[in-house]
Amino acid sequence: MFTYNYRLMHESRMNRAVDACYHRAGIGLTAMKAQGGGPVKSNNDSELEMAGRFMQKGATDHQAKLMAVWEDKRIASICSQMPNLTIMAANATAAVKQIRLLQTDRALLARSAKES
Numbered sequence: 453m454f455t456y457n458y459r460l461m462h463e464s465r466m467n468r469a470v471d472a473c474y475h476r477a478g479i480g481l482t483a484m485k486a487q488g489g490g491p492v493k494s495n496n497d498s499e500l501e502m503a504g505r506f507m508q509k510g511a512t513d514h515q516a517k518l519m520a521v522w523e524d525k526r527i528a529s530i531c532s533q534m535p536n537l538t539i540m541a542a543n544a545t546a547a548v549k550q551i552r553l554l555q556t557d558r559a560l561l562a563r564s565a566k567e568s
Contacts, residue, residue, distance in 0.1 A: 453483075454481065454483065454484065455485045456481070456483035456484070456485075456486065456521060457485055457486050457487060457488030457521060458488050458520045458521065458561045458564075458565055459488040459489065459565040461521070462562050470526050471526070473526075474526040475526075480529075481527050481528055482527075482528060482529045482530065483527050483531070484532075486518055486521045487514050487517045487518065487532070488517060489568065493568060496567060496568055497567075498560070498564040498567045498568075499513070499564050499567075501560065502516070502560045502561060505560060509557075510549075510551060511546065512542060514542060514543075515542060515543075515546035515549065516553065516557065516561065518543060518547075519549070519551070519552075520553060520557075520558060522547070523552075
């Protein structure tokens with residue numbers, strides 16, 4: 453288990469470490485803190501744009517952040533804090549939802565990660 457989220461997945465040092473575990477050592481990786489920083493910051497235009505875009509697609513920003521991590525084939529699973537049934541249901545929906553992140557979605561997540 454290690455901290456891995458849409459913010460960290462773009463850092464070259466992180467990618468080298470994940471590659472070393474996944475490709476070279478064959479270690480199964482579980483991402484934790486996968487939503488990377490809590491609720492949308494209202495003073496950050498990129499985060500507001502990201503949240504609005506995913507709402508139009510039928511997903512929350514939290515679900516999109518989880519989906520971005522799940523799309524990384526090097527990650528075996530996610531350990532996500534779910535202190536109530538509402539969050540558990542949203543996470544479960546994200547896990548089985550047929551929404552796929554487009555390149556523009558991933559770019560928006562990356563831009564938001566850089567600006568926060």
